[in-house]
Amino acid sequence: MSEAVSTLDGWWSLHLLYNVDWTSLRLLEDSEKDQLIGELQSFLERQEEVHKNKEGSYSFYNITGQKADLILWMLRPTVDELNKLELEFNKLGISDFLIPSYSYVSVVEMSSYLAKDSDEDPYENPYIKGRLYPEVPKSKYICFYPMDKKRDLDDNWYMLPIEDRKRLMRDHGMIGRQYAGKVKQFITGSQGLDEYEWAVTLFSDDMLEFKKIIYEMRFDETSARYGVFGDFFVGIHLPAAELPAFFK
Ligand code: VOV
Helix, strand or coil: CCCCCCEEEEEEEEEEEEEECHHHHHCCCHHHHHHHHHHHHHHHHHHHHHHHCCCCEEEEEEECCCCCCEEEEEEECCHHHHHHHHHHHHCCHHHHHEEEEEEEEEEEEEECCCCCCCCCCHHHCHHHHHHHCCCCCCCCEEEEEEEEECECCCCEHHHCCHHHHHHHHHHHHHHHHCCCCCCEEEEEECCCCCCCCEEEEEEECCHHHHHHHHHHHHCCHHHHHHEEECCCEEEEECCHHHHHHHHC
């Protein structure tokens, strides 16, 4: 049996994606729309407060293409809090006009493949804390997708010796590092929690950087041989102040 890799686990993560029911929304009076929008803005302001207090984080983007219109990504210390938040969101008036299109449950994950031997408690290390309990940026663009590592007879990530997986992850990290300052990545693990094994959530101020990093990584053995991908969702930042222009 191959040696399992240990992980450090941080905040819980919930990606919620919706399509807007534009046909029904169009039938509302402007004053009714204002009320729905105001309520959603208050919800987002509460998320911003939590983010500023470093008790969680969130992001809200307008998805490009027909797979969804909106993505709300929320991070919290416990899955119970996320569950409650989802209920709170479902009870907002605007939710009557939102059709769920996709959701993803996971938890911020850091593997130990590249960890240095140390006696210190990793959960007290400032760098690791910053990764496990992240401040999600408000970059112009988001790219979100779930993925697996392959378990075929010939190409089975889970049967590779840990030394091989360490080498592959080192190479993966080297490519990633070339995108420092251009792409910010968040890896959340979902083994036993959702359909795939990880969610990848990327942020950048240039949408083309998503294509560049993902294409470059496809040629690296980790992705070329073992990466299996779900649907990709890309979108543009939607600040609360722009909601009236978006919905009206
Ligand atoms: C901004 C770029 C960037 C950087 C710097 C980066 C670095 C790193 C490091 C150092 C490590 C290992 C330690 C850890 O933290 O776990 C990882 C881990 C991981 N990555 Fe990564 N990754 C990036 C970016 C990045 C992308 C674009 C993808 C998608 C791959 C693709 O083909 O579409 C990805 C995937 C992952 C996954 C699924 C894991 C977990 C794998 C596992 O088996 O556990 N990642 N990643």
